[in-house]
Amino acid sequence: MSDSENNISNNNKKIFVLDTNVLIHKPDAILSFKESHVVIPLWVLEELDHLKTEHSDRGRSARHAIRFLNDANKNCNGNLRDGLKLSDNITLQVMLTHHDFKDLDLSLTKADNKIILCAFDLQQEGNKVFFVSKDINARIKALSLGVHAVDYEKHKVSIQTLYAGYRQEKVGEDFVKELIEKGEAECTNNDVIANQFTEFSTEESGKTVYLSRFDKTANKYFHVPSSIEPVLGVSPLNVKQRMAFELLLNPDIQCVTLVGKAGTGKTLLALASGLKLVLDDKEYTRVLVSRPIIPMGKDLGYLPGAKKDKMSHWMQPLYDNLEYIIGSSRSQNLKSIDHLLSNKLIEVEALTYIRGRTLPKQFIIIDEAQNLSPHEVKTIVSRAGSDTKVVLTGDPYQIDNPYLDEESNGLTYLVEAFKGQELAGHITLGKSERSKLAELATELL
Incomplete structure (x- = not known):
């Protein structure tokens, strides 16, 4: 020995x-x-x-x-x-x-x-x-x-108890009346955390739900109307999508995480919100979109063609969503994907090239973020410059990275780490709105 x-x-x-x-x-x-x-x-x-x-x-x-x-x-x-x-x-x-x-x-x-x-x-x-x-x-x-x-469990998060971003509570008619008439109501519940949504209901109202978002600084619930004007032609199809829009369209909430199975609208809602804030509201200079290259198994350099050609197939799901938004929107600022790209109103970039950049005043969308490690997510979020918003979307049950699972990936880690922070918000989207067939396939296959 x-x-x-x-x-x-x-x-x-x-x-x-x-x-x-x-x-x-x-x-x-x-x-x-x-x-x-x-x-x-x-x-x-x-x-x-x-x-x-x-x-x-x-x-x-x-x-x-x-x-x-x-x-x-x-x-x-x-x-x-x-x-x-x-x-x-x-x-x-x-x-x-x-x-x-x-x-x-x-x-x-x-x-x-x-x-x-x-x-x-x-x-x-x-x-x-x-x-x-x-x-x-x-x-x-x-x-x-x-x-x-x-397993190395330093960044493990229980998927069964993952923060959902919303809660339910029974209240009296007087509270609901104040919330609706004033648009706000004082919070006396110490368990509610920043930017968490509450679905209020009363015994008298039955199934009627009154939605609010908690503002920690003001210590108040703020009423969230059940319906809003379509965002570039995209309307929320359920209450969780309405919550998502509330977070996505609020510039004060600088980091948003959207978790949900295929078809719940994560990427579509994020793209529509980002384009509205860039084109109509001039809140940001551009939308920057990226996703991990895990399915390719190799870096972009191994693929034939220039960078644009290499990325076209890899980013096709994002282009599909953009085409849907352009087809649904009546905005004069939204003409075509080529117009958006050539005028740098939207930029599609590989995550490899985002690292090292400082990205001020941009609306950043990281799609398929469940394929990133906690270390990678930390690096990406830390790239955010002044007045930048970062949105991460993904499905923890569809992971292609061989060394990650639904409890150790960077997306679920970020959800729990940022829970209750005033600059962050999260929603778990539950219902697939793609089609009845897609919903059935997600549930049964």
């Missing part, structure tokens, strides 16, 4: 062996394991070295993780081979070797298997080991070897 292995065996801390994807998900994930011994297998460094040249979010995270390890090695007591002492009583170590377990019949040409064997090796020495990975299959492999395998 090596000296470094002795160092591990003689401590009483839990040992967490991190897979590469954990550091890609959060480059400084090591700091999450307080009072513990964190092991980075040598093959994780090999994979980070391979990824660091990519011009993508994955490559950027790999470079951040490498720099984190380098800074820790320079600034902390100890060394990576024998163990570095970090803050919060964390010990960080790079494991250089593992025993040769030929009887396990695992291919040692795969870095994943070598990383798992590091955890298995440490456990064989009598340590309490946890293999941490975002890769479900890697965790299953580890479990089959008898190694405790867990």
Whole structure:
């Protein structure tokens, strides 16, 4: 047994062996394991070295993780081979070797298997080991070897209790009368949070619902009329869409998240609101639209043609919504998609190119945001410049990123993190308005 292995065996801390994807998900994930011994297998460094040249979010995270390890090695007591002492009583170590377990019949040409064997090796020495990975299959492999395998759950959010953005309450007729006549009513409920909607009803009114939005600064409910003028030809088809428009059209609410299954109108409502605020209200200079390239599997540079040609198929769902809005609207400012693009009233951009930019006075829409990690969402939202609004839409149950799920993606993380903030608002849209067939397919298939 090596000296470094002795160092591990003689401590009483839990040992967490991190897979590469954990550091890609959060480059400084090591700091999450307080009072513990964190092991980075040598093959994780090999994979980070391979990824660091990519011009993508994955490559950027790999470079951040490498720099984190380098800074820790320079600034902390100890060394990576024998163990570095970090803050919060964390010990960080790079494991250089593992025993040769030929009887396990695992291919040692795969870095994943070598990383798992590091955890298995440490456990064989009598340590309490946890293999941490975002890769479900890697965790299953580890479990089959008898190694405790867990997901990295620092940013986990329970999808079952995810903040919906609205609530219901029974009140008296006097309260409803004040809300309707004055347009506002004092709030005496300490449980209501900023920009949360309340559907008020009374015993006398039966099924009639009176909608309000809570303004935390004024400590008042403000009445939200059940109907509004169509927004560039788009009218809300249910009460949740009405709530969404209330958030989207309010410049004081600078971050809006819309969660819902296919057909609930997330992207359509966001585009219609953004174009109205740009073209008619002159609140922003342009609408900037983007979405992750996860389904492609590669960066745009691998696709043929100029950037516009590369992005045309990838952004087609957005163009479909734009064509619908143009066909429904009577606005003289809304002529054609080419007119919007050529006059830079709307810009379609890859997320890769948004990073590093400062984006003032723009209405930014990030579609399919469920395919982004919490780290990526943080980077995108932090790009917002002065007087910019950011809207993120997505369906947590339709995730294409292999290392994310409905509870660990950046969209649901942002919903919970920004819950109750005065600059933010959220609505979970429930009913599909695409067609009865689409609704049936979403529910049953």
